[in-house]
Each structure stands twice: as structure tokens, then as C-alpha cells.
Amino acid sequence: MEVMEEGNLMDRVQILLQRDLAYYEEHQKVLQERLCSEVVGGQLDFPHHASFASVKLVSWWEGEYVAAYHKPSDFLPTLKEDKNAAHSSDNEEAEAAAVITSVPEEFARLTESSAAQLLEHLHTLSQEALDHADLTVLTGTLGAAALTRNSLWCYNELLKRGSDTAGLSLHNSFKQFNEMVEALAERLLDLHNRLLSLYILQDADSLNWEHNQPFFEGQRGSFIIQMWWLYMQGTREDLWNTVPPKTAQRVFAGMLNESLTILTVRYSQATPSISRGNLLVIDISNLLLCVRHLLPAICTNKSELIGLSNQNKVVRDIHAKCHELLCCLIIRGCPLAVLYKHFRKPGEPVPIFSERPVTPAPWYMVVSSHHFTSLPKDNYATKDLPDKTAVALDLIVLMAQPEASWPLLLKVLMMRKSFLSTLLFHHLIHTKPAKEKETRTEVPKTAEEKSSSNNCEGFLCSGNCRMKGKDRIEDPLTQTACAVIHIAAMVGCIGDLGAVLQPILECPTPEIKNLWGCCDGRQVWDEHGHPAWFKALTRIMASSLEPAVKDSLRNKGSIKVLLNGVAQLAECLPTTLYGASCLLEDALPADVQPLGGSVLMQMVGAALYSILMDEGKDEAIVVAEALCSMDKKKYHHQVKEIKQAFAACSEEMGDKDDSFSTIEEVPYIADVYVSHLLLTESGKQALKTIFKFLQHNTKWILGKLEALDPNEPIHQMKVPKLKPPNPPKLLHSMFNIGAHKFDELLNNAWNLDWKGLLQTPLSLTAKKMWTQLTYRPEFREPEFLNEHDKKVVETISKYFSNYHSQQN
Template sequence: MEVMEEGNLMDRVQILLQRDLAYYEEHQKVLQERLCSEVVGGQLDFPHHASFASVKLVSWWEGEFVAAFHKPSDFLPTVAEKSGAGTSDDEAEAAVVITSVPEEFARLTESSAAQLLEHLHTLSQEALDHADLTVLTGTLGAAALTRNALWCYNELLKRSSDTSGLSLHNSFKQFNEMVEALAERLLDLHNRLLSLYILQDADSLNWEHNQAFFEGQRGSFIIQMWWLYMQGTREDLWNTVPPKTAQRVFAGMLNESLTILTVRYSQATPSMSRGNLVVIDISNLLLCVRHLLPAICTNKAELIGLSNQNKVVRDIHSKCHELLCCLITRGCPLAILYKHFRKPGDPVPIFSERPVTPAPWYMVVSSHCFTSLPKDKYTTKDLPDKTAVALDLTVLMAQPEASWPLLLKVLMMRKSLLSSLLFHHLIHTNPAKEEKSLRKEAPATAEEKSNAKTCLGFLCAGNCRMKGKDRIEEPMTQTACAVIHIAAMVGCIGDLGAVLQPVLECPTSEIKTLWGCCDGRQVWDEHGHPAWFKALTRIMAPSLEPAVKNALQNKCSIKVLLHGVAQLAECLPTTLYGASQLLEDALPADVRPLGGSVLMQMVGAALYSVMMDLGKDEATAMAEALCNMDKRKYHSQIKEIKHAFATCFEEMGDKGDAFSTVEEVPYIADIYVSHLLLTESGKQALKTIYKFLQHNMKWILGQLGALDPNEVVPPMRTPKLKPPDPPKLLHSMFNIGAHKFDELLTGTWNLDWKGLLQTPLSLTPKKMWTQLTYRPEFREPQYLNEHDKKVVETISKYFSHHHAQIS
């Protein structure tokens, strides 16, 4: 769409909105632009897409800001950096406007925002009138982008000394309210579709019918269609709506629809022919919720019901608990019920108060993760290591956006179990061979073919693609480097030692491969270094760069350079010195490092890398001299460096077991991840590992022993290739994860009814008797044989002794 880029802002805005509305009326959709993937989500909850009108208006606001304050706001990196990254010619022109004043900027922004707000109101009303989800989500994205821009500009006005009394708070508040209102309307629309169309089926809901549904060969269509709709809607929300908003909408859908289903099945009074249908549907429903619940949780404590902080998740656990009680009462065979309720004086564990344990319903449907139902107090610390990691990993990969604190927690929890697992397999993988075979199966993606440095999305600052040496390395090597980088930067010596265990205890046959990098003659061979050594030297390199530049600028000798390195020792993570000592102790006898120590080998490799990156003749000459460094000639300088690193290590100390508290104190992960995200290398390491986990989720669960028994552990996949395709429509329709529908009916899922009746569930005799009276055996005893009639009579007598509680 072409728009006028010159003239008064208000005139341009009026024309822009007129053309945007005309485009909608002609095509019945909103013209949208994609935002850079790097900015989607976050604290401000940026959308995936925003309307062309909102994108253009925000660009014009930036131009007005530059004119008023004579500096960029940094909200639009394309204008601020002038690098051309993600900048169109129109946007570059828009940044050049006449000189203005802050008061004029505030007035124009507020007035134009009011016009856009009115325009979005019109579009949203059209979307609601026609139940058009595409237009509604497009309008929501536009409002979210504009809200975030207004928030940023308002913060800049508050901090500026020249803008006393100026504020955009009212405009921001209006757009924030609009985003919340549109999210509510989106939720209402989905809930109406669910309740009116998905959860209604006259045939399967005809409980009183004397003929079995579908001849008793399957459960009802309702749960199947609900499952399919929830899966499809989750994918749509994740790809269209701002992540946090998408999560809230999906949580509301799941909670509301589960309320309807819980009430329906807990109050159903089926005939003798359809009594089993209720039990089959409830079992299917609980299995479905198990797969949907991770998407709205923030950690494993919420997932397994050991946290009450999230109200919606708490409500869902309560409803699932009610469904489990209903399943037990309705589905338990009469013979087993008779054994538990034949003597009025016998205690029944199911009536006992439920202790603080993981939600029983979740353990029932996730029996491959829980070997038994705990009866005493139980916390997340009591979970087995592999189960704890698998549960948090499941929550992490179900989120609409990457949760960096949770990712860091998963990598480092339980003595860096996952990091150690990943590194062990990655260093024994032949990347070239692995990827050559995989490329035969999958064609190169568009990202692989493209040499562009940016994604060209709106707000792109050029940070969404790999840079420097990482771009030319194999993905497996990148991932191994990333694992070591994170362990060294935020872990303790124990964490790093656990991750490096395969190197420290490598067999004789692999000494040359894993330890050749520590030979003094291999300082120059940066490309031949293994991933773990590359990661350690790359952490060193940025901090040692000042010493190299100073030596080159002043034409100093190697001795002066090494002296400068000693002075910079306190700028490096103390973990590196600890790592060098671990490696020193495990150093093979035939490997002789530079300067006689692994620490000097690491320092030398880092200095060589910095010198070669500078690309100057002087740097190259110094690099060659460094490779030929004689231990005896530079003995005092080497001793000085060792002493400096050792002193820093002793003064600052190791983190010890501090990081083990990451499971108990969530903010610790936030602190460490904020430190990582401040550096480009740390940010890239997190993104690399997250991408690897996306491609290899099932493989990792298989290694942790938490993969569903019905699934085969797939091979490790390279992140450079296309991620595994989502399940086909027919597979999603007839399968719940790796399980087929109606497992309880077919007998492939056998519930331990005796164990369930022995589990404390806080079920009162009154509730249980109410559910029992809904069973057709208790309402229609005339259809039973003499034996079953006697069983029903005995159970009824048992509950008659609890008449005071029941009446």
C-alpha cells in the first residue's frame, strides 16, 4: 500500500487510515506486517504481526521524536543505527523531518493515537459482528504494538528534563485497555464456539438411550472434537497473538470448557447400555488435559499440582481431581467396590484427607513418570532427578515463547544433569557425517539459503541471525559450545566438571581427538579445536582484547602482552581457572601445553584468536611469535598470570552449591539469565540450545526415561534442518500424543482400581454415594443378576450407616 510520506503528520494519518479501511472493505482482511522474531513477546508482549497502519504510524512517531529531541528513541533500531538493517526506503525518508519541539511531539502523538484507536474500534467491531478471528487477531496485534510504542515514548518523556508535564499515559492506558478487551472478546468467541458447536452432540449425549453408543466400540465424538479444536487453536494462538496474551486466552478456553465437561460427566445419569461411555470419555478427557496443561504452566510445581499461585491452573487441577473421583466411582468394578465397602466399620483410605502430594489424577495419566502414588508429604525435591528435569523441560517446550530463566534452570538443575547429557552425546557425534545423511532426507530451508544478515521484519536490529564464527560452524558444534559457555558463565566448578566429565575421563582411543587442542603446537589450529576448548577460549577472548590492542598500538613485546593479560585476570569468570585445574589433573602424559599449563594454553589460544580477527600484519606477526613462545624465556610472565588467576579465584571464590537453589528460589535463575543476556555470546548460547531442544525434544525425553512407552526414541536431529513436522490431522484426531483414543475401552490401559481406592483423595461418603447412585447398577437393579444385586444391596447398606453425612 502506497501512502504519503511528506506533509503534516495528522494529514498523513487520516489518509493512511482511510486507505487501510478501504483495503479491509475490499479484501475483508487487515493488511499486516511481520515483526522481527527477536522482539516478539518479552516483558511488553510484542505481537507476531501488526497492521500496516500501526507499523507506519509508529515509524512516523519515531521521526517526530527525532525532530523534537534531536536523537533517536532507540525504539526503532532501524532509525537509530542507520545500518539499513530491516529498513525500507520509506522508513528512512520518514526519519527525516523538520525540526520540532517536545510539546508538538506529545500533541501529535496523542492526537494520531486517538485516530488509530477509533479506527481499530471499527475494525474490531466488524470482526466481532462476523466472528472473524483473523481480523480480530490482526486488530489485537496492531493495538499491542501501538501500546508498547506509547509506553516507551511515555517513559522517555518522564525521564527527560525538558518535558515537564508532558505525558502519553492516557493514550497508553486506552490502548492497554483495548488490548485486554480484545483478548477477552477473543476468549469469549472461542468459548462460544466450544460450548455451542464443539461440546454439543445429541447422539452421544443421549444418556438415557437403551442402545449403546456406536455399538460400544468407541467413546463419544465430543472429547475427540474438543481435543482437535484445542490443539488447532493452540497452534493458531501461538503463531498470531502476542505470546502472553495467547497463553491467557488458551488457559481461559481450557478452564471454561473443562468446567462444562466436568459438570456434565459428574452429573450424567446413563442407562445400563451407556454407563461405560461416561467412564471411557472421562479417561480420554484426563489424558487430553495432561497434554494441554503444560502450555499454561510456568514450572513443574504447577504442572503436577504442588503450587497454588496460578489460579487458573489450580482450578483445572480441582476439576481434574473431581473427574478422577468420578472415574473411580463410576468405573470401578462392583466386585472391587464390594471388598472395600462390605463392612461398615472398616476404614476406607479414599475418604482420608489428601496430603500435600502431586495431583493424583496427573500421576494416574502419567504413570510412566511416577512409579507409585505417594501417600505422605511430597515436594518437587522428592522427585527423581530425571523426572524433575523432564517435567520442567516439558513445560519449557510447551510455552508460546522461550522462557530463558526456565531454560537456564533446566540446564543447571540436579547437578547439571541435562547439560551433561547433551554434551556427552554431542562430543561423540560426528557432525559432518550426521548432517550429510540428514540433508538427504530434508531440503535446505529458506534461512539456510539466505545470506541476509537480518530477517527484514519490523523492529529488526540485526540480532536475529547468527554472527561471526558461529555462522560457519556445524550446529552440533554450536550446541556443544553453548552448553560449555553456560556452564562456565553461570555454574560452579562442580557444574562445569560434571559437564566436562566425558573429556576428563575419555578413553585412550579418544585422547588425540579430545586433548589434541591442549598441545602447545596446536594453538593456531582454531578450526580443529573441539567444542569444549573453543567455548572456554571464546569466553576469554573479549576480555583479553584490550591487552592485544594495547600491545599492537605501542609495539610492545610478548612479555608486555602477557603482563597485560595478568592484569585482566579479574575480568574473567573464576570458573575458567577452576576448569583449567580440572583439565590439568586429567591431562594425558603425552600432551604438552603451551607454557607447561592448560591455563596458558587457553590464554594463548584466546590471544591468537583475537590477533587473527584483527587481521593486521603486526597482529599476525605477534600471533606467530606467541605460538613459538618458550617456557623458559617467559617463565616470570607465565608465573604472574597463574598467580593472578589463582588470586582472583581465591578472593572471589566459587559459587559452590549456590546454584542448586535454583529450583527453590526462582529469582536466582532470573539473575543469572539477565547476566547472560547482556552479552551477545550469552544470548546466542541460550538461543542455540533452545533451538536444539526444539528439534530433539522426544530424543531427550527418551534419554531421561520419560518418553511415553508407546513412542520410539528418535535419532538426534541437527538444528540446521527443518524441525520435525507436526502430527498429521488424522493422527491428531485419533491419537492423544502417542496413545490412541479409548485405551481404557480397548484394554491397552489398565487402571489399578484397588490402588486408587487406597489413595487418600478427600472424597466424602456423601459425594461417593451421590456418584454411585448415578451408576445404572444402582438406579436399575432389575437388570442385574442375583449376585450383582446382592453386591449393590451390601454397598448401599454400608453407606446407610453414614446417613448423617449423606442426608
């Protein structure tokens, strides 16, 4: 769509909105622009897409801001790259917006007025979407409102901080758009709930409980659960790809909670006939398995997933409803013979009536028995879970989120003494990449090509959404191994990094040459031949030692000045590097002689050599070559100072070899660590690399953690993959619940331990159990039973009659 780029802002906005409305009336859809994947979500919950009108208006606001303040706001990354040019009168962005010099008061007035016009325009579109139940238009309007809200928040923050903008505010405009986003999210949730309740959860045939013939000749469960499962899966995928992530999660949580309320009430109050009594039990078993796979998407950690946390109200309600369904499943589905054994003698204690201890939710342990080898009887906490189970549960939650949760990713990597990081690194260093993936030597030939390859061309793209630098010429396995070491070194303690490096420290003799060759003083120059773990350690050093190199080059390439600078910069480096060098030195083979007689100096030398070679100057190359042949005796004093400086920093920080990160015990520490990592390009790339690897190999990792569903095909977890897994086909999603087929209880593929379930403390009251028993067809229609079953029903009825009389 072409729009006028010249003239007064209000005139341009009016024409823009008129053309946007005309486009909708002609095509019955909203013209949208894609946002860069790097900015989607986050604290402000940016959308995946926004309408063309909102994107254009935000761009024009930036032009007005530049005209008023003579500098970019840094909200649009494209303007940030030309920050220096923004101070000149011929700034390209200012010319593109065709804005004359303005003042802050004019910027605030124009922004507020144009925002009000856009708000009215979006109200019109949203009403059209609701009138026609058009989800596409509704989500497009929601994205436009979310982008506008976020931009108004950013500009309002700039106004509050400015010394010359006293009294100026965009808070009212921000508040209006924020209310609109919340209202549209509520309307989206209402629309999905109406579709679920009116169309998906209605089936007159399978819900005809009083019918005297079995449904589908008793060969399957009802269609309702199957259609509900398919709708929830498809809607989750649509929400994840269209709606802002946090909003999508809230909408999906509301859908799951509301529909589960309907299903719980329906099945707990149903009074089926003898012919259809088993249908209810099969449906409940299918429903619980479905909820098990849908629940991780709305949880934030494993405590919420397994029911050990009550902070999330929606998740708590879902656990309560699933508990009701489990009780209904036990009472309605337990064979009469098993019930008789538990209720034949009045006065004997019944475990199911006992108060439920603090344990993982019983319903979740029933449908995820492969995570729990036995049902805990005493009070239980997440810290009591086995290491593999604890890591696997958090990993499941992480992979189900609508956006990458960096704090949770860091927690998964570092929890339980860096269990997952150690597992990943052990396999990565022993896995050879495929031949076609071994090297990536092709690099962009021109600056323009390089810029375009790093830019996704989405709105707000700053060029950081793709791999850059040295990582682009390495295979994905090497990148991931480097990223694991980087995270362990920057976030963990010496114990964490030592645990991850354990495969190196205990490597078998045949592999010594491949793993330890990088520590030989004659191999300082061979950067491309260094293994992943050594590259990661030296790159961390290189990022902080550049000042020492520049100081040396200013002093005619003096090696002494270079080494003295390293000693002064020791406190700028993570103390884990010194601890790692000590661990490596203790395990160093006898035939490997590092630079300066220590692994620490070998790491320092490799880092300095990399910086010098990147300089590309002849003088730097001369210094690099001199560093490789450095005389240990001549620079003995400088080498000693470097060692002492690193040792002093490590001692001052109190690092010990046996110390480990407490990231699992103190959750907010993960947020602190992540904020530091995301401030550096290397830390950001490390997190993104590991997350992508986990996405591609979730099933393989769960197999290594012994937490994969027993029904999962074994061939899917043999080796790690470099490509994303293929999404399940529609037919597979329709007839399977994850790795389980529908109606497993009916087909005897899932054998429930009814006796064990009756002995599980569930805080069930005798009154409630008797009410559910009376809904069973055997108790309502005893005339259809044989003499044996009639006697069983009579005995159980007498037990509860005596129990109630004793209680009264």
C-alpha cells in the same frame, strides 16, 4: 499499499486510516506486517503481526521524535544502526519522514492526537470483527493495538526521563491502548468459548444418556471429546502463531478452564442407562489424557504442572476439576466386585476417604504413570522428585510455551547439578555430524550480502535474529556443544562446569588424541581443529582480553605487555575458567605439553591468538606467531603473575570444586543470570542455539531421561536431529492423544489399577461418594442386574446407610 510520506502528520494519518479501512472493506481482512521474531513476546508482549497502519504510524512517530530531539529514540533498530548520522541535519530517516525541526511539546501533542485517531479506527475494525465472528480480523486488530501500546510505553518512558520534557506524558494514550488490548483479548476468549459451548461440546446422539442402546454399538467413546481435543490443538497453534505470546497463553488458559468446567459438571451429574454407563467412563479417561497434554502450555514450571503450586489460579482450578473427574472415573468405572471388597464391612477405614497428603496431583500421576514409578504416600515436594523426572517435567513445560522462556531454559540446563547439560554435552562430543553438514565454508562475499543474511526484514529487526560470526561456519552439533559449555562457564560454579566436562576428564585412551590435542603447545594456532569444549572456553576468554591485545600492539607487539595485560584483566573473567583449567590439568595426559606449562596458559594463548588473527594486520600476525613459540623461561615471571591473578580471583569469589548452582532452589536467580547472558551477543546466541536443539530433539532427550511415553515409537529417540520434527498429520491428531490412541480404556490398552485407586487418599467424603454411586445405572436400575450383582448393590447401599447413621 502506497501512502503519502510528505506533509503534516495528522493529514498523513487521516489518509492512511482511510485507505486502511477501504482495504478492509474491499478484501474483508486487515493488511498486516510481520514483526521480527527476535522482538515477539518479551516483557512488553509484542505481537507476531501488526496492521500496516499501526506499523506506518509508529515509523512516523520515530521521525517526529528525531525532529524534536535531534537523535533517535532507539526504539526502531534501523535508526539505531545510523545513530551517529542522526545527529546531522541531513539524516536519512528524518528526510524519509519529511518532518521539519520540531520541539518535544509538538511531538507529544502529535503522538497523542494521532494515537486517538488510530484507536477509533481499531474500534471500528474490532466491532466489524465481532459482528461477523471474524477471528482473523480480530487477531489482526489485537496485534495492531499491542504494537501501538508498546511503542507509546517506550516513548512515554523517554519523556519521563528527559530533563526538558517536564509535564509531558503519553500515559493516557498508553492506558487507552492497554485497555483495548485487554478488552480484545477478552472478546477473543469469549468468541472461542461460545464456539466451544455452542458447537463443539454439543452432540445430541452421544449425550443421550438415557437411551437404552449403546452409543456406536459400544465400539468407541463419544465424538465430543475427540472434536474438543482437535479444536483445542488447532486453536493453540493458531494462537501461538498470531496473538502476542502472553495474551495467547491467557486466552488458551481461559478456553481450557471454561470448557473443562462444562465437561466436569456434565459428566459428574450424568445419569446414564445400563447401555451407556461405560460411555461416560471412556469419555472421562479420554478427557484426562487430553488435559495432560494441554496443561503444560499454560504452566510456568513443573510445580504447577503436577499440582504442587497454588500460585496460578487458573491452573489450580483445572487441577481441582481434574480431581473431580478422577473421583468420578473411580466411582463410576470401578467394577462392582472391587467396590464390594472395600465396602462390605461397616466400620473399617476406607483409604479413599482419608485426607489427601501434599503430593503431585493424583489424576496427573494416573495419566502420567511413566513419570512416577510409585504413588507417594507421604508429603512430597518437587525436590523429592528423581533427577530425571524433575528435569523432564520442566522440559515438557518449556517446550509447550508460546515463546522461549529463557529463565526456565537456564533452570532446565543447570538444575540437579547440571544434569541435562552433562547429558547433552556427553552425547554431542561423541556424535559425528552428517557429511553434508560437517562444514559450512560459504560466507557472504559482500557487506550488503552479509547484512541481508542477518536480517529477517521484519519490522523492528535489528539483525540479531540469526546466527552471526564464527558460529555460522560450524555444524549445529558443534554450535550446541559450545553453547552448553558457554552457559555452564558463565552461569554455573566450578562444580557445574566440572560436571559437564566429566566426559573429557574420564575419556578412554583411544580418544585422548582427539580430545586433548588442543592442550598441546604446538596446537595453539589450530583454532579450527580445536574441539567444541575448548573453543567455548577460549572464546569466553577472548571477549575480555581484547584490551590487552590492543595495548600490546600500541607497544610494538610486546609479549611482556600482552601477558601483563592478561594478568590485569583476570578479574574480568569467570572464575570457573580457572577451576576448569585446574581440573583439566589434573587429567592431562603425560605426552601433552601445554603452552607455558599449564592448561590455563594454553587457554590464554589460544584466546590471544584468535584475537590477533582477527585483527588481520601484519603486526598482529607477527605477535601471534611469536606467542606460539613463547619461551617459558623468558616469560616465567609473567606466566606466574597470570596464574596468581586467576587463582586470587577464584579464591576471592569463594568457588570450590564441589559447589553447584542453586538455580532450582532459588527461582529468581535464573532471571538474574539470564539478564546478564542476554546483555552479551555470545550469551544470547548460546541460549538460542540450545533452545533450537531442544526443540528439534525433545523426544530424543525425554528418551534419554527415561521419561518418554511407553507408547512412543522407539525409533524416534535413537539419535539427535538437526531439523525440526514434522508436525503430526491431521488424522493422527484426530485419533490419537499424543502417543495414546483414543478409547484405550475401552480397548483394554490401558489397565487401571482400580484396587490401588480406591486405596489412594483423595479427601473424598462418604456423602459425595454415595451421590456418585446413586448415579450409576446399577444403583438406579437394579432390576436389570443378576442376583449376584443385586446382592453387591444391596450390601454397598447398606454400608453407606449405616455409615451416614453413625455420622449423625
